[in-house]
Amino acid sequence: MTQLTFNNTFSKLGDDFFSHLKPMGLPEPVLVSINPKAVYLLGLKTSELTQDWFLEWASGNQTLTGSDPLAMVYSGHQFGGYSPQLGDGRGLLLGEVVGPEGKWDIHLKGAGSTPYSRFGDGRAVLRSSIREYLCSEAIHGLGIASTRALSLTMGKEPVYRESVESAAMLIRLARSHVRFGSFEYFHHTQRPDLVKKLADYVIEQYLPDIQGDSEQYLSLFRHSVHSTAKLIAQWQAVGFAHGVMNTDNMSIIGETMDYGPFGFLDAYNPDFICNHSDTGGRYSFKRQPMIGLWNCNALANALTSLIPVEALKQILEEYELLFLKTLLELHCQKLGLYEQHSDNQSLIDSLLESLAENQVDYSIFFRNLCYFDDKAFDENSSENDTSYTNLRDLFLNREAFDSWAKKYRDRLGKENTKTADRKASMLKTNPKYIFRNYMAEIAIRKAEDEQDYSEIDRLLTLLQSPFDEHPDCEEYAKHPPAWSQKLSVSCSS
Ligand code: AMP
Numbered sequence: 501m502t503q504l505t506f507n508n509t510f511s512k513l514g515d516d517f518f519s520h521l522k523p524m525g526l527p528e529p530v531l532v533s534i535n536p537k538a539v540y541l542l543g544l545k546t547s548e549l550t551q552d553w554f555l556e557w558a559s560g561n562q563t564l565t566g567s568d569p570l571a572m573v574y575s576g577h578q579f580g581g582y583s584p585q586l587g588d589g590r591g592l593l594l595g596e597v598v599g600p601e602g603k604w605d606i607h608l609k610g611a612g613s614t615p616y617s618r619f620g621d622g623r624a625v626l627r628s629s630i631r632e633y634l635c636s637e638a639i640h641g642l643g644i645a646s647t648r649a650l651s652l653t654m655g656k657e658p659v660y661r662e663s664v665e666s667a668a669m670l671i672r673l674a675r676s677h678v679r680f681g682s683f684e685y686f687h688h689t690q691r692p693d694l695v696k697k698l699a700d701y702v703i704e705q706y707l708p709d710i711q712g713d714s715e716q717y718l719s720l721f722r723h724s725v726h727s728t729a730k731l732i733a734q735w736q737a738v739g740f741a742h743g744v745m746n747t748d749n750m751s752i753i754g755e756t757m758d759y760g761p762f763g764f765l766d767a768y769n770p771d772f773i774c775n776h777s778d779t780g781g782r783y784s785f786k787r788q789p790m791i792g793l794w795n796c797n798a799l800a801n802a803l804t805s806l807i808p809v810e811a812l813k814q815i816l817e818e819y820e821l822l823f824l825k826t827l828l829e830l831h832c833q834k835l836g837l838y839e840q841h842s843d844n845q846s847l848i849d850s851l852l853e854s855l856a857e858n859q860v861d862y863s864i865f866f867r868n869l870c871y872f873d874d875k876a877f878d879e880n881s882s883e884n885d886t887s888y889t890n891l892r893d894l895f896l897n898r899e900a901f902d903s904w905a906k907k908y909r910d911r912l913g914k915e916n917t918k919t920a921d922r923k924a925s926m927l928k929t930n931p932k933y934i935f936r937n938y939m940a941e942i943a944i945r946k947a948e949d950e951q952d953y954s955e956i957d958r959l960l961t962l963l964q965s966p967f968d969e970h971p972d973c974e975e976y977a978k979h980p981p982a983w984s985q986k987l988s989v990s991c992s993s
């Protein structure tokens with residue numbers, strides 16, 4: 501039997517915070533994929549995973565000794581409006597396990613209906629589960645805080661969406677499943693005692709250094725605001741759009757969570773809306789930073805019983821500066837600029853403007869930029885310099901790139917970093933591989949149509965090390981194929 505030892509701190513908070521219930525298992529379960537990196541995080545051995553218990557557990561058919569499954573209650577602002585009653589409608593927190601790198605919440609997504617399912621069936625479909633499984637690992641691979649994915653199973657149960665789809669279950673690991681919406685729920689149901697109890701819990705579990713300080717709740721809020729600002733700066737720098745930044749999808753400790761209709765930028769387009777259901781563009785790429793602050797404001801409101809309003813306001817004011825500072829640093833790193841210069845921001849702004857005007861692929865541009873030759877420039881020889889033409893040819897208006905490249909070369913001349921060192925650092929900052937929607941689609945089609953899950957494993961390995969060369973996956977480093985333009989993803993999952 502398994503070595504997993506559960507230590508369920510959340511379930512000790514009491515029945516106001518959740519409902520106990522067992523998962524509804526999937527019939528005739530099949531193991532679609534296991535993530536070896538997450539296996540390690542739980543301190544499991546790979547040999548254990550071939551045993552029957554793992555598939556039975558991961559498909560909701562068996563509850564392990566010591567596990568105390570529960571559906572967490574929360575509420576949240578969805579597309580700007582307050583939804584007073586949300587909660588785990590199709591997932592269960594199975595418990596917490598301490599592994600070699602600390603404690604993890606284990607959450608089974610797609611585990612059947614719960615008291616919070618509203619009109620939903622409590623199930624997750626294979627399509628959206630594959631997307632979450634791979635994207636959470638891709639985001640982690642890019643060095644951005646994220647929930648992780650342990651396993652993906654499916655079973656013979658029809659799930660009715662726009663068409664009939666296969667039911668799947670994902671085991672997700674998170675440092676915490678407490679959301680902004682968890683606090684909002686207790687605040688808006690007039691339970692300040694439970695707001696305090698939840699804040700005490702989060703501090704005890706995740707911020708022990710501030711526990712007992714006279715301003716511990718303020719520090720907790722500051723931590724949430726700061727980690728959100730930094731997280732969203734990282735999303736912007738890597739070109740990731742979350743798609744559904746409702747406050748119930750915002751982690752109190754600033755991890756990317758609840759992957760739905762996300763999308764990575766292809767051509768740089770600040771107005772990019774990845775979620776087909778987001779008709780008003782509330783969560784468009786360029787609005788994410790502002791929405792992050794809006795969400796922190798909703799959290800502040802939920803904490804007014806613990807923290808004076810003036811203090812909350814002051815911390816909210818720190819968000820914008822921290823976001824802008826972090827994004828500037830990240831953009832500078834992408835450009836290989838390590839010294840502060842007054843013209844850094846304008847160099848970045850003019851580049852982004854030009855990328856948008858010329859519909860240049862965001863990730864391909866920055867990856868190619870790693871090879872930019874900063875040595876003395878001869879206008880006449882640039883056409884023979886492939887590292888230069890590989891960049892220039894991305895632009896509709898090539899002269900636009902020439903004029904920016906000249907400024908960039910001048911700016912690089914003021915750096916003390918050696919060219920080879922800059923290139924090496926830039927290659928670790930600008931990914932060769934991002935998780936474009938069409939890649940997910942290829943893996944989904946193979947899985948759904950041919951019961952072939954090999955592409956999922958292939959993409960998993962690729963996306964977990966997106967800065968490395970993967971000679972057998974060169975296709976995925978290129979521009980997306982034309983058919984990918986027709987793909988659309990919505991909230992349906
Ligand atoms: P999401 O947009 O996935 O973050 O979901 C928003 C809320 O709806 C959460 O409380 C989910 O648990 C719930 N939900 C989403 N899909 C389903 C479903 N198929 N069955 C039950 N609840 C669901």
Ligand code: MG
Pocket residue numbers: 748749758
């Ligand atoms: Mg959610």
